[in-house]
Amino acid sequence: MKPRTLVTRFAAATTVVMAFGLASAPAAVAQDGAPGMRVKEHGTRVKVTGPGFVVKLSKHGLDVRINEDRFGDPDSGYPIQRQTLDLTGRPARPFECENGTYTVKTGTFERTFRFSSTDPRPLPYPPEFAAGFPGILTPFVGVIKGTVTNAEGETLNFLISDLAQEVLTEDGFSATAPIHGLFIDGRGRIRDHISLVGRFNSGPNGENATYRIEDRGTCRQTADLPYGPDSKGVLVTGPIFVFPFKAPVTTPRH
Structure with missing residues (x-):
């Protein structure tokens, strides 16, 4: 069987960063991203707190703690799901x-x-995206660990947290989608780091939608994702994406 390229929030990528201006959010949408998730960054050290989980990332390791009794919304009736993918030997686009x-x-x-919930996300989320993620993720905690090689043949360790918190109510849809990662050389030094935080807010049925990706890292590129014409030229890092559609990119100073 021909190996299949890994595409989830672990997606394909090309080489050019697409940056767009960020419009001010209308007064009807006051929340900045989804409630229930807090992202703290201090240099390359990161702590993300969400409903029933805490993720800490530094060059010393990636620590994930999950409280099953509080993870997401137990009253929703949906169970906690777990999956482990082996990336060894699996085709994946390099991190640039x-x-x-x-x-x-x-x-x-x-x-x-x-x-x-199994209700659809609003536009500009492509309808094709729901085929891979047929529900609102409240929340999603992804942990990626392993080794990479660079063009010189050097082997480095890498640690990545790939998270999402999506909330759909009668008042609208919101999402916070942070991706953080470190590439660490044999001397324990950080060679590059990923810091991409997506934030989305809209009213009912996607009204007054505002969204952006905050980029504080040193790794990014663009990709054509397999979710229809609106998923072309999407900002990604290696095989991981924040949103399955084009979004404005900002580079905060802090």
Whole structure:
């Protein structure tokens, strides 16, 4: 059987960053991203707190703690789901960063998530995206660990947290989707780091939708994703994407 290229929020990518201006959010949408998730960054150290989980990332490791009794919304009736993907030998687009290009050599992708609804996300989320994620993820916790090689043949360790918190209510839809990662050389030094945080808010039926990706890292590129014409030229990092559609990109100073 021909190996299949890994495409989830672990997606394909090309090489050019597409940056767009960010319009001010209308007064009807006051929330900035989804409630229930808090992202703290201090340099390359990251702590993300969500409903029933805490994720901490530093060059010393990636620590994930999940409280099953509080993970997502137990009253929704949807169970906690877990999946582990073996990345070793699986085709995956390299990470293109400021200090190197890294190809996955070995690794695992552990995913823990709970759906809160099977209702569709609003546009501009492509309808085709729902085929792979047929429900609102409240939340999604992905942990990727392994080794990569660069163009010089050097092997580095990498740690990535791939998270999402989506909330759909009668008042609208919101999402926070942070991706953070580190590429660490044999001396324990951080060679490159990923910091992409997506935020989406809209009213009912996608009204007054505002969205953006905050980029504080050194790894990014663009890709044509397999979710229809509106998923072309999407900002990604290696084989991972924030949103399955084009979004404005900002580079906050802090």
